[in-house]
Amino acid sequence: MNWKLLSKKKSDKPKVKKTKAREWLDAIIFALVAATIIRGLLFSAYAIPSGSMEGTELTGDYLFVSKCSYGARMPITLLSIPFTEPKMFGVNTYWDAIQLPYFRLPGFTSIKKYDVVVFNKPADADFGVPVDQRTTLIKRCQATPGDVLTIVNSQVYINGKASWNAPKAQTSYAVVTDGTDINPQALEDLHMEIRQPLGANTAEVVMPAQSVATLKTFSNVKSVTPYIQPAGVLDTAVFPHDARFKWNIDNFGPIKMPKKGWTIKLNDSTLALYRRAIEVYEHNKVETTANGILINGKKADTYTFKMDYYWMMGDNRHDSLDCRFWGYVPEGHIIGKAVINFFSTDSTKDIFHKVRWDRVLRSIN
Helix, strand or coil, X not given: CCHHHXXXXXXXXXXXXXXXXXXXXXXXXXXXXXHHHHHHHHEEEEECCCCCCXXXXXXXXXEEEECCCCCCECCCEEEECXXXXXXXXXXXXXXXXXXXXXXXXXXXXXXXXXXXXXXXXXXXXXXXXXXXXXXXXXXXXXXXXXXXXXXXXXXXXXXXXXXCCCCCCXXXXXXXXXXXXXXXXXXXXXXXXXXXXXXXXXXXXXXXCHHHHHHHCCXXXXXXXECCCCCCCXXXXXXXXXXXXXXXXXXXXXXXXXXXXXXXXXXXXXXXXXXXXXXXXXXCCEEEECCEEEECCEECCEEECCCCEEEEECCECCCCCCHHHHCCEEHHHEEEEXXXXXXXXXXXXXXXXXXXXXHCCEECC
């Protein structure tokens, strides 16, 4: 038997060696592909831009968001420049000519109450921005599909039971002094922010509940009381922006979270609460006529929801634009779960004290 026939014939041609430029190009392409997969399916970085989650998350915190926890959302806008913001220098970095339907891969868990969640801002739908290009926000989940949420004097209740409050959550207090200013260092130490004057020697101050007892011991402080909008006073900026519901940021609801498969009767009141979800997020045409309510041109007495919806609020209750202003967050807007702070800086400090070392590699809860 001729064993040479079974052996691989060696080529006499020398192997072409890659140039340095080609090696660099291959490495860059590999890095871009790997980063795109990791960023799209597993994790992405997010910087805290505002104080809506203080003192749980601080402005200047940098965190990792797990996209696989709830299941990675597949891209909706296909044509966009990778690793850029949706708008740079006033110009869109995406082209929305091709839009794919919402689809999410299976996740390890579902959204739980009190999870710190990163999502796209639903209100940006009013400006025609594609779902995955809308402003990115971070808030705490207060209610999940099917829950009934009520806010009474700034305390959240879910299904009639008082909700857990984050240990470092902040809200507003009316602080009355004898006319003497509070020491600036004390304001910093107690994490206090003077928001606005309320009258002679009185100001609205935002701070965590733990600071109240200490502030009351100051000799120049006469009283510290919660600064709350009273029940029954309509705030037109608050959802659902309807005079039939005299709600405000401190006294709100009750309101039930839409749940996939839940059917509601359609009338003026339910339309005020759920029309945005039916029309904007579930893409139906809703009309009210003398003959009744029409959905996609057909008379309808009921509507069955196609998606789950969540209620997100900032821990800094009086300095947070959240669901109280624009309503529910549809499941299609969810990006992922905030899991860890990997870095943190304080822009008000000098270069030697800029890094908040106690917040580096800190888990989020």
